[in-house]
Amino acid sequence: MNEPVAGEASSVTLAASMGLMQAIGYERRPASAFQRGVQRVASTRAGAWCFSKTITPVDRIVHRASRGRFTLPELLAGLPVIMVTTTGRRSGLPRVSPLVGVPIGDDLAIVGTNFGQRSTPAWVHNLEAEPQARVGYRDAEVDARARPASAEERTEILRTAASIYPGYDKYQERITGRTIAVFILED
Numbered sequence: 001m002n003e004p005v006a007g008e009a010s011s012v013t014l015a016a017s018m019g020l021m022q023a024i025g026y027e028r029r030p031a032s033a034f035q036r037g038v039q040r041v042a043s044t045r046a047g048a049w050c051f052s053k054t055i056t057p058v059d060r061i062v063h064r065a066s067r068g069r070f071t072l073p074e075l076l077a078g079l080p081v082i083m084v085t086t087t088g089r090r091s092g093l094p095r096v097s098p099l100v101g102v103p104i105g106d107d108l109a110i111v112g113t114n115f116g117q118r119s120t121p122a123w124v125h126n127l128e129a130e131p132q133a134r135v136g137y138r139d140a141e142v143d144a145r146a147r148p149a150s151a152e153e154r155t156e157i158l159r160t161a162a163s164i165y166p167g168y169d170k171y172q173e174r175i176t177g178r179t180i181a182v183f184i185l186e187d
Helices: 011-018 020-024 033-042 045-065 072-077 122-129 151-164 167-174
Strands: 081-087 094-100 102-104 107-111 132-137 140-148 182-186
Touching: 020 107, 020 132, 020 140, 033 045, 033 072, 045 072, 045 094, 045 167, 081 107, 081 122, 094 107, 094 122, 102 151, 107 151, 151 167, 151 182
Parallel strands: none
Antiparallel strands: 081 094, 081 132, 102 107, 107 182, 132 140, 140 182
16 A cells, blocks of 8 residues: 655545545435425325335346446435445344435434334444444445434434425324434544
């Protein structure tokens, strides 16, 4: 491995100083009229159930076929999806979850709504057991550390999440019996 020349920063140092969003080139584009329509359908109870059963396997195919440039939720609903790789709490194996990245400062947050379903998503349990993760967006990937959002941050994140995807408000109304986990991913 080459050592950086005096006055020259290594890419690791640059990534650490710029925030997660910049490190992975994260960007959010406004949804088109068609994409907003898909969002409305996806936020209904039936739509969320249908998408929860189909989106992840189909998304893996789209993501692989596009060489990481696109995800199905991005194409259909205009949602800025990041790939979060956690370590399985029981298996110890890498587990990849496509999740909507919610900007908070220079970093990103993720929200454990699980499509408004009753159960907590597995990635939440994985991050609680091991907060180290790998975050990818398009062709960039960086290591990150997840930490639970404070009460104040949580309120801000949920408000921002609902501005990206209005379904988050509907999911919150339907979820009872559990607290929605919210994590901030920091590099």
